[in-house]
């Protein structure tokens with residue numbers, strides 16, 4: 829007896845297998861898109877600042893700040909003397925609350941940057957304390 833190479837049943841089975849393979853491929857693609865998309869969204873352009881939807885308030889950011897220590901560090905590190913040389917007067921006009929420093933996080937970041945560039949060796953709590961004093965006396969961010 830000659831057996832047909834493909835019975836109707838075989839054809840149906842092959843069609844089902846093909847459909848299943850396609851569905852799997854589509855699912856795989858979907859998963860890939862889902863996996864890849866968020867990671868792309870999280871990678872900012874090199875120059876982009878990290879998005880800060882709600883910047884912390886000064887009250888939050890400087891909660892642990894030691895204002896007495898901050899004042900002492902500002903005096904010790906001659907921050908004012910150098911600023912005075914740059915802008916004259918009492919040096920305070922170097923602080924521009926409406927400039928690029930427009931929130932407490934940016935203020936703290938600037939103090940951190942000075943700390944690094946001038947090699948002051950301040951600890952994170954000290955940077956916060958210095959920034960807290962500048963905020964109290966000059967920037968006045970809430």
Ligand code: HEC
Nearest residue numbers: 905906907910911914922923924925927929938939942958
């Ligand atoms: C050697 C000089 C020098 C010293 C020391 C110095 N600064 Fe500055 N600082 C500058 C100059 C110059 C600028 C302005 C930079 C600019 O406009 O790009 C500046 C800007 C700043 C600003 C940003 C002002 C603004 O609103 O844009 C902050 C905050 C600041 N300094 C904090 C400090 C603190 C705190 C210290 C001490 C721990 C310090 N600086 C020590 C030279 C100095």
